[in-house]
Amino acid sequence: MVGTTIIRRRSGAAASLVALVTAIALVIGTPVASAAPDAPDEGDNKSLREVLEAASKGHIEAKAKLDNSKKRQKELTAQYDAVQDRLVSLTDEVGLMAAESYRVGRLTSVTLLLNSASPADMLDRAAGLEVMAQREGRNLRALTEAHEQAARAKAAIDNEVREQEKQVAIMARKKQDAERALAAVGGQSSGGFVSTTSAAAKPAPRNSDGSWPSESCNVDDPTTSGCITPRTLHALNQAKAAGFTRYVSCFRNGGSGEHPKGRACDFSAEAGGFQNRAATGGNRTYGNNLASYYINNADRLGVLYVIWYRQIWMPGTGWRSYNGGGSPAGDHTNHVHLSML
Known part of the structure; x- marks a missing residue:
């Protein structure tokens, strides 16, 4: 009924299609949201992302039990x-x-x-x-x-x-x-980005046995019209409190990885938003410091992995080289990618 009313009030095939999609989303409770228009297209190596997610999550869970x-x-x-x-x-x-x-x-x-x-x-x-x-x-x-x-x-x-x-x-x-x-995509051990001056983040809530509670995408994403998990929101707010206040985009419809699950954010290296070029100078330093911040606070916040400037950090492997296809977005040279448990 809601869908019928909206469609009748609009004219033209395009408007009808938009209204129908919106009405269906309201009926079934699915959020209509997307990343910002200038969010980076990181490419989509689904099999690699699935392996990395499973490996990192398995490592973190085993360490909590240990x-x-x-x-x-x-x-x-x-x-x-x-x-x-x-x-x-x-x-x-x-x-x-x-x-x-x-x-x-x-x-x-x-x-x-x-x-x-x-x-x-x-x-x-x-x-x-x-x-x-x-x-x-x-x-x-x-x-x-x-x-x-x-x-x-x-x-x-x-x-x-x-x-x-x-x-x-x-x-x-x-x-x-x-x-x-x-290794299958050319990843080798690398130096990574390390800073001993990173501020200590406030720890995210854990279960009584030290494990991480399961969370769904159920809180508003302040960077888009979508949703993120409470733990992702906590990590985002902690970084802002530490002075990392440049442009961020978290929720994204479609694709693989953690963005559609509300468990990932992309942090622009440049103050004005995502640019189709590799960060240099102070912008690169900003990215270096932000990546280091999340690495140093990974255990406090529940970080799954971080990607920055052709390198990826995981709790089980440390920094490894990362080949994202050559573009600034795919190689993550214009933004820091954060994935959360």
Whole structure:
């Protein structure tokens, strides 16, 4: 009904088509949005992007599990050490009680009668020996429980070590996947862009176990009429707070990669917006510093990868050379590309 009303109010085939598309989008809830008109056309190597995304995401997830396992191992080791200290103390106590019991001998009805000067003395002795027996029993039970706790803590520590070995192996495989994919298009290890003066970003929210929460494209993109994820918005705002305020375009309809998912942004190297030329001078320095900012804050923000000036950075591989086809947009020499988890 909405579509019919709009179409009737417009004239001409072109206007009708626009109205129909808009009406359908409103009915099914699909946002009608696109990148800015001058957004860079980065090319579309779908298979490469898919491999890089899977490799980088797999590496980051494995590292989060590895870090969580190391944290858990540290806690378990502290528990194990505390139990071991208690074991030493309990063992000493039980040893002293055993020596005392051996010295005075076990209480029997005959020895109780023979060694008692009076009925009252006999009762006092019986009560004292009973208290000793109860203490000995408690300490023996505590000693047994401490041994069991130590064994459980040791087994848990061993499990964490195995988990860490597993995640390290996954990280190694993901690194190999990324390196093979990049090598196929001429990617080699490179120097990259590193700055030790990058500001520290405010960390994005994580799950309690250190992993990254799954997010959808559900917040307004301030750079287009589309949507981005909350984590992407956080990374964008943190960069602006750090002084990187030049032109940015994030959401983009169609194509592969993270732009249509609201998980990528392109940052112009020039203040006036995207230009069809490679950045030089201060513009290139701006790009260098921005790329370095996201690399240095990758773990705080949830960065998947960064592409700038014929190079790509991934958490599992570091900087590698990147061939985007030769154009300023494809080679990313006129803009910094950021992809997020």
